[in-house]
Amino acid sequence: MSAERVLEVRRLGRTRYADAHALQQDLLARRVDGRVGDVLVLTEHDPVVTVGRGAGLETAGAVKVPVVAVERGGEATFHGPGQIVGYPIVLLDEGRRDLHRWLRDLEEVVIATLAEFEVVGHREAGFTGVWIGGKKVCSIGVAVRRWVTWHGFALNVNTDLAGFRAFQPCGLDPDVMTRLADHVGRPLEMIEVEDALVRHVVRILGFDAAAR
Numbered sequence: 768m769s770a771e772r773v774l775e776v777r778r779l780g781r782t783r784y785a786d787a788h789a790l791q792q793d794l795l796a797r798r799v800d801g802r803v804g805d806v807l808v809l810t811e812h813d814p815v816v817t818v819g820r821g822a823g824l825e826t827a828g829a830v831k832v833p834v835v836a837v838e839r840g841g842e843a844t845f846h847g848p849g850q851i852v853g854y855p856i857v858l859l860d861e862g863r864r865d866l867h868r869w870l871r872d873l874e875e876v877v878i879a880t881l882a883e884f885e886v887v888g889h890r891e892a893g894f895t896g897v898w899i900g901g902k903k904v905c906s907i908g909v910a911v912r913r914w915v916t917w918h919g920f921a922l923n924v925n926t927d928l929a930g931f932r933a934f935q936p937c938g939l940d941p942d943v944m945t946r947l948a949d950h951v952g953r954p955l956e957m958i959e960v961e962d963a964l965v966r967h968v969v970r971i972l973g974f975d976a977a978a979r
Contacts, residue, residue, distance in 0.1 A: 772805070774857075774974040776965055779810040781848060784835060787812065791917050794856040798915045807968055807977075808854040809961050812846040814930060819843070819908045828934035839908035839918035841895065844936050849925035849946070851960055857972065859914045870895055870907060872971055873920050877905045879967040880922070880960065886950045896937070897922075902945035906937055924948060924960050 779787065787810050797803040814832040818824055819841035826843045827834040834843075846852055859869065874890055877897040881888035881904070888897045888904065897905040905922045923946035931941045948955050969977050 771975045772973065774969055774972075774977045775804060775806045776977050776979045777806060777808045778961065778979070779808060781811045781813065784812050784815040784817070784833070784846065787852075787854070788835075788837070791854050791856065795912060795915055795917045798856050798858055799913050805858060805974070806856045807965065808856065809964070810852050810854075811848050811850060811957070812852060814845070814847040816843055816845050816930075816934065822938070826934065826938075830933045832930070837908075837918065838910040840910070841906070841908035842936075842938050843934055844906045844908075844921060845926075845930040846921055847926055847930045849923070849927065849948075849957075851922045851924055851957060851964065852919070853922070853964060853968070854919045855916055855968065855972070857916045859911075859916065863973075864914055866909070866911060869909060869911075869916060873907050873909070874905075876964065876967045876971050877907075877920060877922055879971065880963040881947065883963045884947065884951050884955070884960075886947065894937075899945055899947075899950055901943070903937070903939065903943050904945050904947060904950075922947070922960070922964070924955055924957060 816827045816834045817837045819839045822842040878888040891898045907920045910918045925948045926946050931944045
């Protein structure tokens with residue numbers, strides 16, 4: 768009988784990007800070495816623009832917040848309060864070692880989460896992430912080391928969308944960005960969206976339970 772797959776969930780609240788990145792690097796190294804199990808880190812960042820491997824720092828434009836080059840795929844995006852950023856530090860088993868499938872699984876987690884709030888999310892051909900109608904609500908960019916994933920998804924819940932307007936997020940017109948709160952007819956608490964994300968990460972990524 769196989770061992771139960773349990774996902775540890777760490778809810779950090781609001782963090783400086785550098786601190787969360789350092790934690791990711793530590794968890795990644797320890798997961799690669801087998802010293803920890805799979806972990807999902809959830810946080811909200813202080814305002815920052817991160818730039819992935821697919822672009823140079825100049826794509827962040829003249830933003831007035833810190834700009835950081837990171838290891839994930841993709842281009843520039845904004846992180847700030849009101850946005851849930853999820854970092855799954857997960858060892859992909861042999862049956863899941865397909866990065867395209869991993870990206871689609873993360874998109875499915877977000878689509879299922881939106882559905883709990885009676886909002887229809889979808890994929891957009893040619894892009895990574897999740898959309899509501901013609902607007903993008905979630906950006907996704909990942910990295911992998913020895914089949915352990917890091918980086919992840921950024922879901923706009925109550926985010927101030929002005930943070931996207933000084934550059935082209937993911938190479939797109941900044942007006943394409945949206946947030947979940949604008950599509951739900953009631954105020955949203957971050958904790959209820961986090962809870963939904965955890966449920967669907969566990970279900971879609973094949974865990975048996977979450978440990979908080």
